Amino acid sequence: MATMQFEMVTAERQLFAGEVDSIVAPGTAGELGILPHHAPLLTTLSPGELRFTQGGQEQSIAVTGGFLEVLDNRVTILADAAEQADEIVLERAEEAMRRAEERIAQRVSDMDLERAVAALRRAQVRVAVARRRRSRSPGPGPQAGAAE
Amino acid sequence: MPSLRQIRRRIRTVQNTGKITRAMEMVAAVKMRRAQQATMAARPYAEKMAELLSHLAGMPSDEDPHPLLQNRPVERVTLVHMTPDRGLCGALPGNLNRRAGSFILEDNAGTPVSVVTVGRKGRDFMVRANREVQAVFDGLGDRPELMDIVPLARLIMDSFVSGETDAVFISFGQFVNTIVQRPTLQQLLPVVPAELAADKAVGYIYEPLPADVLDALLPRYVEMELYHAVLEGIASEQSARMVAMRNATDNASDLVKDLTLEANKVRQEAITNELLDIIGGTLTFQ
Numbered sequence: 073m074a075t076m077q078f079e080m081v082t083a084e085r086q087l088f089a090g091e092v093d094s095i096v097a098p099g100t101a102g103e104l105g106i107l108p109h110h111a112p113l114l115t116t117l118s119p120g121e122l123r124f125t126q127g128g129q130e131q132s133i134a135v136t137g138g139f140l141e142v143l144d145n146r147v148t149i150l151a152d153a154a155e156q157a158d159e160i161v162l163e164r165a166e167e168a169m170r171r172a173e174e175r176i177a178q179r180v181s182d183m184d185l186e187r188a189v190a191a192l193r194r195a196q197v198r199v200a201v202a203r204r205r206r207s208r209s210p211g212p213g214p215q216a217g218a219a220e
Numbered sequence: 221m222p223s224l225r226q227i228r229r230r231i232r233t234v235q236n237t238g239k240i241t242r243a244m245e246m247v248a249a250v251k252m253r254r255a256q257q258a259t260m261a262a263r264p265y266a267e268k269m270a271e272l273l274s275h276l277a278g279m280p281s282d283e284d285p286h287p288l289l290q291n292r293p294v295e296r297v298t299l300v301h302m303t304p305d306r307g308l309c310g311a312l313p314g315n316l317n318r319r320a321g322s323f324i325l326e327d328n329a330g331t332p333v334s335v336v337t338v339g340r341k342g343r344d345f346m347v348r349a350n351r352e353v354q355a356v357f358d359g360l361g362d363r364p365e366l367m368d369i370v371p372l373a374r375l376i377m378d379s380f381v382s383g384e385t386d387a388v389f390i391s392f393g394q395f396v397n398t399i400v401q402r403p404t405l406q407q408l409l410p411v412v413p414a415e416l417a418a419d420k421a422v423g424y425i426y427e428p429l430p431a432d433v434l435d436a437l438l439p440r441y442v443e444m445e446l447y448h449a450v451l452e453g454i455a456s457e458q459s460a461r462m463v464a465m466r467n468a469t470d471n472a473s474d475l476v477k478d479l480t481l482e483a484n485k486v487r488q489e490a491i492t493n494e495l496l497d498i499i500g501g502t503l504t505f506q
Contacts, residue, residue, distance in 0.1 A: 081265045083366040083447060084258070101427045114272065115427035116436045139437065141272060143422060150268055152440075153367075 074108035077146040078124060080133065082153055087133065095124040095147055097140055106147060113142040119193045121201050122149070134201040136194045153194075162202040169195035224490065227483040231476055238472030244308065245465035251362050252458035256395070258363070259451045266444050270414060273441055275422065276434045277413035286431075287381045288411050288438045297333045298354070298385040299323060300376065300408065302392040302449055303342030304457040305358050310464035312393055312401055312456060313341035319403035320391045324351065334385065338372065338450065354379075362454060366447050373443040380409045392449040393456030399463065401456035408445055411438060 075091040095106040098120025106113075117140055123132045138151035172192035222230075277289065284290070301320045303313050320342065324333045334354045337343040346353050357372050379385050388409035393401045426433055 079264075081268070083262050083265050083444060085261050086264060099427055100432075104427075112422050112424045113427065114275070114424040114433055116433055139269075139272065139433070139440075141268070141424075143424075148268055150265055150272075150440075 076106075076108040076110075078149075079146070080122075080149040080151060082138075082151045087151070090126060092124045092126045092147075093128075095122070097122050097149070098135065099140070106142060109145055110142045110147075112144075113140070115140050117149070117151070119190075119197050121197060132201050134194075134197045136197070162199065165195055165198040165202055169199055171195075222486075224483060224486045227479055227486060231479045231483065234472050234475050234479065238469050238476070241465045241468040241472060245462050245469060248458045248462035248465060252398070252455055252462055254363065255451060255455035255458055259395070259448070259455060262444075262448060262451060266448055269437070269441050269444055273411070273434075273437055274413045274416040275424065276430055276437060277411075278416045279430055286434055286438055288377065288409060288442065289413075291410050292383075292386045294331060294386045296385045297328050297331050298336060298376065298379065298388045299333055300336045300338065300372070300388065300390040300446070300449075301342040301346065302390065302453045303337070303339035303345075304453070305340045305360075306457075307341065308464060309457055309461035310467075312460035313345075315401075316391065316393055316403045317342060317345040319405065320345075321349065323389070323391065323405055336372070336376065339453070360450065362458075364447070364450055364454075366443060369443055369447045369450060373439065373446050376409065376446075377439060377442060390446065390449050392453045393460075395452050395455040395459065398459045401460055406445075406449070408442065411441060 075093055078088065078090060078092040078095060079086070080088040093108070097104055097106065098118050100116045100118050103120075104115070117135055117138045119136045120134075121132050122135050123130055125131075135149070135151045136153045138149060141148045141150075169192060172188050172195050175188040176192060299320060301316075303316050307313065320335075324335075332352075334352050335346050336355045336357070337346055337353060338357045338360065340358045343353065343356050343358065355372075355375055360368055376388055380388055387407065389405055390408050391403065391405050394404040396402050
């Protein structure tokens, strides 16, 4: 099966690099799926969940925005900030979401409101990603010995 | 001639100072390594971003260039002066300040320069020199994240776009190696995208429009440049401190050696004198 190179970097670190089968990314103009040998593409990303499959296993990463480039069967994502699903602590993400909601309810000034709304969107994405991961793998982790 | 006790006290003081400077040297070494790693970790992101920017900015367009790309006649200049927050790092703050000073007084002799400082050493210098300081950022710490740079980037971009300033430069300590940190001045705004090699031109599908992608990319690029300069500055600061503290530790142990020698001399002299007294005393009884 054809694969493509996938690399995901933020300003602070490299989050993922490897061969993947498919990617579903939250583009600004709508969610988009990318399969191997996609045409060259450059798009901006919205806060959302990025999913990709590697050897039949789906993984997800919460991104808060950034850029996605496809070139020569290589996909590069420059993320503003991103967290892999198993790094997210669900309770902390929910707490952040509540805080953001509170701040919006108080609405101090326009500038703060704008930031609070952005924070809320990010927190929502993180909570959603973390919940999906929980419901997907409650028991043992990756299936051991699964033949490719 | 100081007494034996005074010399011994002095030795203890110097030894204690040496312990402190040795500890500071080791702390600085660890922090320097971390700052270098952070610089390395940021590199793939920065390189990719520069590449994308070249692609986008190289596209033919009928419209006016993006506000952050606009070249205007330079009537006012802003300098972002990045320095360490703390001292005890050798000549580095002095060198940085001198470079910034010559930029203001010589390179831009006829142009008003307003200053934004990052770090206390530069702020103190600019205030002492009675320069107009537009904004002050300090306390970024040793491990800033990109998010910490955003307020600074926002301020600078706003004043450039609104026409308050026509060119923005950054001054920071470029980390060459542990021994050498080069005070560097670099143009930040207007952004000058690197020329794209002809064989690298690609017909991308843009989503949404190229202009929208450029709109999103440029501010990020500016933030990234600033972040990079801050990281370089931290690596420079820590390596300068490491070297300064190593020298201080070496000096301390040299000083201890000299003082010990002197203490021994004084001690032996005292013993000799006592012996002479005793011998002299016994001689008078004979």
